[in-house]
Amino acid sequence: xxxxxxxxxxxxxxxxxxxxxxxxxxxxxxxxxxxxxxxxxxxxxxxxxxxxxxxxxxxxxxxxxxxxxxxxxxxxxxxxxxxxxxxxxxxxxxxxxxxxxxxxxxxxxxxxxxxxxxxxxxxxxxxxxxxxxxxxxxxxxxxxxxxxxxxxxxxxxxxxxxxxxxxxxxxxxxxxxxxxxxxxxxxxxxxxxxxxxxxxxxxxxxxxxxxxxxxx
Numbered sequence: 001x002x003x004x005x006x007x008x009x010x011x012x013x014x015x016x017x018x019x020x021x022x023x024x025x026x027x028x029x030x031x032x033x034x035x036x037x038x039x040x041x042x043x044x045x046x047x048x049x050x051x052x053x054x055x056x057x058x059x060x061x062x063x064x065x066x067x068x069x070x071x072x073x074x075x076x077x078x079x080x081x082x083x084x085x086x087x088x089x090x091x092x093x094x095x096x097x098x099x100x101x102x103x104x105x106x107x108x109x110x111x112x113x114x115x116x117x118x119x120x121x122x123x124x125x126x127x128x129x130x131x132x133x134x135x136x137x138x139x140x141x142x143x144x145x146x147x148x149x150x151x152x153x154x155x156x157x158x159x160x161x162x163x164x165x166x167x168x169x170x171x172x173x174x175x176x177x178x179x180x181x182x183x184x185x186x187x188x189x190x191x192x193x194x195x196x197x198x199x200x201x202x203x204x205x206x207x208x209x210x211x212x213x214x215x216x
Contacts, residue, residue, distance in 0.1 A: 043081045043089065045069055046113045046179030048127055053097065054105035062111070062127070065179075075100050086110045114177060116141035118185035119148030130173035134166055137183055149188040156182040 043049070047065045051073065059074045069082035076096050081089055090108040097104045111127040114137065121142030128137055134153055144150040155162050155177060161184075166175050177183070 041085045041173075043069070043084050043086075043110055044179055045082075048111040048113055048179075049081070049089070050107075050109040050111055051093070052107040052109075053101070056101065056104070059097075064113075112172060112177060112181075113179040115182045116185070117182055119145045119187045120185050121145060128172050128177075130171065132172055133168065134170050134172070134175070134183070135168040137172065138168075138185055141185075144185050147187045148185045150185055152186055154184040154186060156184050 043065055045065050045067045049063045049065065049071055051060055051063060053059045061074075063071045063073060065071050065081060069080055071079045071081050073079060073093070076093070079089075079092070084092070086108050089110075090106060093108065094104060094106050097106065109129060111129060113125065114128055115123070115125050116137055117123040120138060123141055126137060126140050128140075135150065138144055138150050138153070150168055153166060153168075155164050155166075155175075157178070157180070162176065164176055
């Protein structure tokens, strides 16, 4: 085999390897999602308390947790909630609203205030219910653009990427995402965006190498 033929074989292998590796990387991670602890369920500044009181639309609404950890609820005034989980806050509100309402029925959902940025159509602030998934969060931002890679979402906190392993079907409650974080949808690599062209070129190049090899 001539030096020229050997060079062409190596070149084809170099072209094909990245495409194959990229195809593997595009599969979602198979490791289980990160679970949250009781501490991470506690309310934090930036969270939004969605309060629903049956037959009381004037008392129902979305109420933000301020920097000091306080929420102002109708009739009740200011509440300090940093030591509360959604369930303990619901118990407190139920007990206090009984002073004003007869047999109140109360639902409390704590929403996380998160920005979805990167390769999405409508980057911006989202209020995320803990039961929704990463895919739902990306969809709320208009979905990933053609060059976006929703399979490799990253989380940014205080200007730094944090090490996480989450999938599109990971629920917000099962992730380390907190209010104030950013969900970043990265762009896919050039090879990934042009995988078919790279594969076609590699196939043509392989055919040429085989033909040269047979000729020699």
